[in-house]
Structures are given as structure tokens and as C-alpha cells.
Amino acid sequence: MNDSTPLLSIRDLRVSYGNIKAVLGISFEVYEGEIVTLIGANGAGKSSTLRAISGMVPYSGSITYRNTDLRKVVSDKIVALGIAQVPEGRGIFGNLTVQENLKLATWQRKDKPEIERDYERIFGIFPRLKERRGQLGGTLSGGEQQMLAVARALLSRSKVMLLDEPSMGLSPVLVREIFNILTEINQAGTTVLLVEQNANMALRIASRGYVLETGNLTLTGTGAELLGNPRVKEAYLGG
């Protein structure tokens, strides 16, 4: 695996907001076809890492996608390159209908018939979104909003999907449903970078994981290795 070139390569990433240092120089990579998870507590720098990759916050260090240095690329062009993000808190436009939320995510695409086919595919994965097509995004439940957020990321035809805490605020049943869908999406060819506080669920589906603690990467391994690691067990899996 490691002899191929990574799809996404993060080198010495540092992110700060004024005097607050959120990420203190981390390096990791994501290879094509993987599910990589960053686990860690609140404030460990997980969201900041994803925001940096999507070009939403200034950073130092380098982020490379294939052979492109993402520092020179603006956020909307990063999406066009193939990196979609399902942001923290889902980022649904509450004043747009479900259909409009989906349509907006096709902004970069010109292939009309393909888009129509993708809608059908997405409504196959999330039948509830089809039922609620005409409803405003703000009227959806938390789980439905999460589905809509994932659906939007799928519609951008991304190669890499970044997900920021998709389990947040969802019931265990819905969390399992979302994670099953993520596994399916991954098997269909999308590489996944998953940021989670719910370490148990994330490590179960992950090919590899990293533990992020107060801005530093402290542990790494396969999903199974980290699940079995006593330190991870104690700190993130409730002993």
C-alpha cells in the first residue's frame, strides 16, 4: 500500500486562529480507496484539519492532492478537483428545499444526463430524501440532514469525501445507518477521510486511523490495531 503515491498528503500542517493554536504541525496521508479516520476529543484540531484541506482556513505546511499543491487553489476549485466536505453541523441550507440543496452541489458539473442519473442513485440510497424533496432543508430531522449532507457530497462526484463528525447528534441506530452507507460509498470507489469523536464506530470501518491530541498526532495504526490499543481503549472507547 505505502509504495504507491498518496491521494492526499498533509505535511507539517499548522492552523491557528489568532493566538489560539489548533493544529501544531501534523503529517499524514490518505491513499486511494481507503477510509482513514482522525479520532480525538473536542478541540483536538480535527475540524481545523479538514477546514484547511478544503481551503476554508489559512494554514502553514503543505497539503497536496495528487500532484496539486492545494494552497494555491480556492475552496470552490478544490471541490472541482474532487475533494468534497460534509461539514461539521451538516451545513444544510435551511432556506432551500432538499432538491435545491442537492442541485446547488452540482454547480461545477455540466453533464446534465449524468446528474439526473446521480439523483436517481442518491434517492436509491436515501429514499427519505426523495419523499422530502420539496421540503425546506431546515424542516428535516438531524438524521435526514446528515443524509442530505452526504448526498450533496456524492453529487459533486468527489474522489475524496471529508466528513466532519457525521455521528454528531444522531441516535445510535442512525449512526450505524450512516456508517453503513459510508462503507458502501467507499466500496463504490470514493476515498473517505473521517473525523470523529465516536472512535468506536469510526475505527470499526476505517482502514487506518490517527489519534489527534491537542493539535498533535500521537498514535497511528490500522482500525483494528487502534481498537485494540489500551491507550485508545482507555481514552476514547470508555475503558
Place this chain on the structure above:
Amino acid sequence: MTYLFQQLLNAMQLGSIYALIALGYTMVYGILTMINFAHGDLFMVGAFLCFIAATFLKLPFVPTLLISMIGVALLGVVIERLAYKPLRHAPRVSAVITALGVGLFLENFTLVFSPYPQHVPELIANKTWVIAGVSISSLQIIIILLSIGLMILLDQIVRHTMVGMAMRAISWDKTIVPLMGVPLNLIISITFALGTSLGAAAGTMYSLAFPVIDPYMGIMVGWKAFISAVVGGIGNIRGAMIGGFILGGVEILVAAFMPSTYRDFVAFSLLLVLLIFRPYGILGKPRPQKV
């Protein structure tokens, strides 16, 4: 009764002009939560471009209108890029002060070239019809129909096009919009172009209806249009249209039935009372502030 209908017609004319200008305030507020206090002065620049095109280029109405709208749209986009964009993450009050500064700049820049009031030539042949005692002029018909046409066009753009969808998305949460692959700066520029060109259309029509123009003409009209936008619910496009017609109606009717010096006093008092009962305006909805 005839007198009332006559005044209602005049109210429609004034109201449609206020509504067009109010749209510019409300669109910019909707996407940037900032009041573009230079907007009234862009209305004035629109009137001056109309004057220039009609007097020096001797153009008829339609090309004059287009020159005014396109010229002011370009100016609006440049102002946003140079003056407001660098302040996008600054406190809102900085942007508002900057907007006031831009307005003063536009007034005084125009004053350099036009220290005296100018007279705008008659671009629309003046015909008047009398229907059931109410006289209606060709200019009034054009102002009312053109304004309503432009408002319907804008409403359709915002509701049914991808750009309009992106504008509405920005008004909800502009940080998420680039994650959809939507170029934020382009949409903001388009919003400024649309809003300011409507202001210019209003400036052109206003200068045909009241053909003596000066660099300060945008101040009072701008304030009234801004108040129209607030009354309708700032950030709400249909609200701005309704607010414009309400303000135009109140002003004309006050002037029609009371001493005309009471006009602004009564109009503003009524609006203050309305805001006590509906602080978010007629169509505005309270929304929790995001942190």
C-alpha cells in the same frame, strides 16, 4: 374619489422607484449582512449617467437606460471589490462606515464635474390620457410597468436560477457555499451588479420624472428606500418591493390630504410605529444570530 385615484397612481410611480432602490439594499444585506449606505449615491450616479447619455450622446430612452444600468453595475462591482471585500471579516460597523465614505466620495466626485444642478432632457414623448377623470402620462406608465417588470425579473432570477439559489444559500450561511463548489466572490459580485443596476434604473426613471438632478439627490431618496427595505423586512426581496410601495403610498397620501410639509414627518412616524409592532419588518423573520 377621482382625486384619490389620481394620488394612488402617483403613489405607484413613486413607490415603484423606492421599491427598485430598496431591492439593492436588501440584496446586499441578505448576502453580506451589511447596509450599503453608498447605494443611494449609486442611484444618483445612475441619474447622472442618464443625463450624460441623453445630453451628450443624444441617445434615446432604451440605450440611455442600459448605459446607466451597466455603468452603475460595473461601479458597484468595483466598489465591492476595492472597498468592502477587504473588510468582509472585519466588524460590520467598519464596513458600514466605509460605505458611508464611499457615498461621500461619489457625491463629491460628481460635484467636481457638476457643481450646478443639471437638467435632464425629455426622453419619452409626453402624452397624457384622461381615464374617468384620472390623468395618466406616458412616463408614468413606463415607470410603473418597467419597474414592475424588473422586479418580476429579479424575483424569477432569485427563485429559479442557479445563481439565485446560490444567493439564497449565501444568505443562510456563506461559509458553506464554497464547499458546494460555488464561487462565493462571483456570486457576491453578481448580487452587487444586479442590486446596483436596479438602483440605476430607478435613477434614470426618477431623473425623467423629476428632471433637475444634483449630486445630493441620492441622500434623501436613498434613506427612504432603505427605510422601505427595513419596513418590508431587510434581506427579504418581496418585502423590499412591498415596503417601497407602502412608503410611496404614505408619502403621496399625506401630501395629498395634509400640508405637504408634514409628508416626511408623518411617513417616518408611521414607519416607526410599524416597527414597534413588527420589528423585523412585514415579511422579515426573526433569526437567531449565529456565533
